[in-house]
């Protein structure tokens with residue numbers, strides 16, 4: 001690139017990056033930008049992706065914005081650093097009007113290509129070059145991407161080492177500040193948790209994945225052939241969480257039913273916290289607990305506000321770290337007690353120390369949940385709200401987040417799906433008296449043998 005393409009006296013050379021795991025590929029790009037700046041009397045400006053920009057499209061970064069900024073500030077290759085609030089370059093391009101943009105050539109296809117197009121559109125509009133091919137511009141400089149070393153690869157390798165108990169536990173609270181909504185999938189075994197850990201889809205250039213696991217009392221009980229009435233003891237459930245934690249890195253929210261007696265709940269809090277669980281949800285029911293989706297079809301009673309507040313406060317006093325969260329679940333709508341009761345309880349529970357509120361509903365329509373969110377958010381804009389849209393399943397997580405929710409839990413779908421699949425195959429074998437016909441409904445033997453690293 002020489003001066004002839006330059007139309008600014010001191011052009012800005014813009015490089016956007018997350019720089020969470022700084023590696024040779026980054027230095028390569030920055031070195032190139034520096035040379036371009038030096039030969040054009042320009043400046044290298046880095047658009048450093050903010051924590052929420054990274055979290056929206058990926059996992060939360062290992063290092064936060066300020067830590068990453070300190071690392072970059074000490075590189076002589078860079079003149080200044082500005083935040084880039086999303087993967088889109090648009091805002092910063094409009095703000096600083098760079099003349100050159102440097103990026104690895106890996107964004108020519110795939111989900112990043114739409115951001116590349118934004119950059120090209122900007123360059124064509126501001127620095128017309130009369131180029132026939134609008135998919136190129138001399139001021140977009142693309143450096144051959146190093147496939148041997150890249151952030152995703154390093155991250156994969158780091159994740160395969162596992163995660164410390166403290167880091168996993170703290171991650172949920174951190175993610176709540178960076179991303180909305182958080183999507184949580186019920187995981188009842190290490191294998192189902194591996195699915196929740198690894199599955200993702202690309203939507204409009206953004207990677208959407210689950211942010212953690214839900215340890216459900218319903219599915220943990222059903223899996224063991226027991227009713228969802230607090231019949232399973234904590235030790236039993238901790239066993240599967242331990243197995244889940246052995247092979248994953250995401251955070252877990254624990255369904256503790258009513259939390260039991262206050263005297264017992266404080267021990268549960270300590271145990272869950274020690275294991276690395278991020279949050280516990282307790283529901284304001286008393287007596288023999290039945291599943292909420294049964295509503296008033298079965299006898300269920302709600303705890304008094306005073307008693308439930310005392311349980312929350314005792315739990316908060318028992319925890320050791322500041323990262324562990326106790327979330328209070330309100331059953332007023334489930335038990336037809338109305339919105340006023342639900343709101344009164346929500347504010348009382350927060351006053352007692354609850355870190356978040358879960359409001360549950362068994363209606364097909366989300367209207368009572370949406371009106372609760374409106375009334376609650378009019379008074380409290382910050383306390384995290386958790387929803388479990390099993391019944392009101394036509395509304396999307398994004399719509400619920402837009403209405404004020406923070407965490408959306410898909411509470412039983414993994415187990416429900418696996419039951420249907422297993423039942424069909426079991427029946428099929430009996431019907432055909434052999435397994436040939438149901439082979440297509442199963443993963444291949446080759447696949448199962450290569451699913452778990454180390455098997456072969």
Ligand code: SPV
Nearest residue numbers: 216217218255292293411
């Ligand atoms: C669970 O998953 O066990 C729950 C959510 O508590 S619900 O089944 O909807 O009550």
Ligand code: MG
Nearest residue numbers: 216217218255
């Ligand atoms: Mg439950």
